[in-house]
Amino acid sequence: MAIQIRDATEEDMPAVARLAGVTFHPTTDWITRQVFPLHLQPKNIPDGDASLPWRQLRKTASFNTSNCTIKLAIDTALNDQIVGFAVWEQPVEDEKPPIAPADPELPSDVTDMKIFEELKSILKEDHKASFGDRGLKDVWHLDMIAVDPPHQRRGIGKALLTWGMRQATKAGRDCYLMATPQGRPLYEAFGWEIVRPLNMFGVMHHSMIYRANKEALL
Template identity: 45%
Template sequence: MTIHIRDATADDLPAIARIASAAFHPATDAIAARLFPTQLQEQDSTRDNDIYSWRYAKKTASLSSPDAVMVVAIDDALPLSDQVVGFGLWDVYEDKPKPAHNTYTQTDSEKAANQPRSTVQEVPPPSFDQEANKDLDYLGVDPRHQRKGIGRMLLDWGLSRAASVNKDCYLMATPAGRPLYTKRGFEVVRTVPIFGVPHHSMVFRHGN
């Protein structure tokens, strides 16, 4: 297994959406379960298609956002169609002058992604900079390739980038994700319940 990290492209979006749908499925993820409740769909296949379409729209919007960076983990040993085995989505806030006029226009995909599926809104994760609103949006690893160190590689990519600009890193961890971040040196700032499940606001301080 030879894994490397590179910037995501539009060609990677189907694989990223597929991984996000599988790794954060309503059957195993509390937030996804509230966004896609079983009673709204009569057939699991219909719901799964709906989940994939929504994930695809969200990732398309993120890829085109000037304040987000998306990377993918690639396994060169796999067939070309299966080489994307994970992804990382980071919110990046850099010191740059604000334009005199807002020249950024939402695409159709962004508009679709921002439409709430229900009264439940996604919880914004915390950032590369303490003054920013968020940092590590989330990591996703193909369930078929978990426990191979891919999540750690994706996390280290972001930590290295943050270190290069002397920034701290912030994130909101699920109970399942917390051990990875704790082992890497993140500290719990506070714990908040989300849909009855404790989630942990965590920070990795530059210089740790």
């Protein structure tokens, strides 16, 4: 297999944003379709393209956040093409969170802002229900994992997932994520536990935790 895992650079962010747009495309990802509904999308560009500048700004903001790591999977047989990535947010070790760039504003003309705010509220409530008032400050949070569809079933998702799980286990920290229906089987296969199901605008997603004291299946 010609897959290697490496740290992202800021120059990789346009490619990472494009891959996020492909993997979480509004025609295949339920949440993306709710946030970027079809009736608000421009007719003169392909569906999904209007959100790409925002995706790049958001990934760049994550890259420039001190407790955030973006790992890439590259295919050395394809001229080091990026075929997957994971965004891992690490625990905050002191009371003051790291200074991070402000989240970029969503393009209001193509976004259902009411749905987006409702989504943020659902996630914030789940973080508090799972970990108390400190939310995700004490856990490794898998914010996003994406594998280019033509390259799925090559062990890329496994490699990106287990990298963070190993780091968290070494540090004695739990891991947390919100699983889509498509991603849930992978996480369950590696010992993640369902904390609670969450109805996301008519489709069931699952809040999941990997316990640091659990025997690793790595």
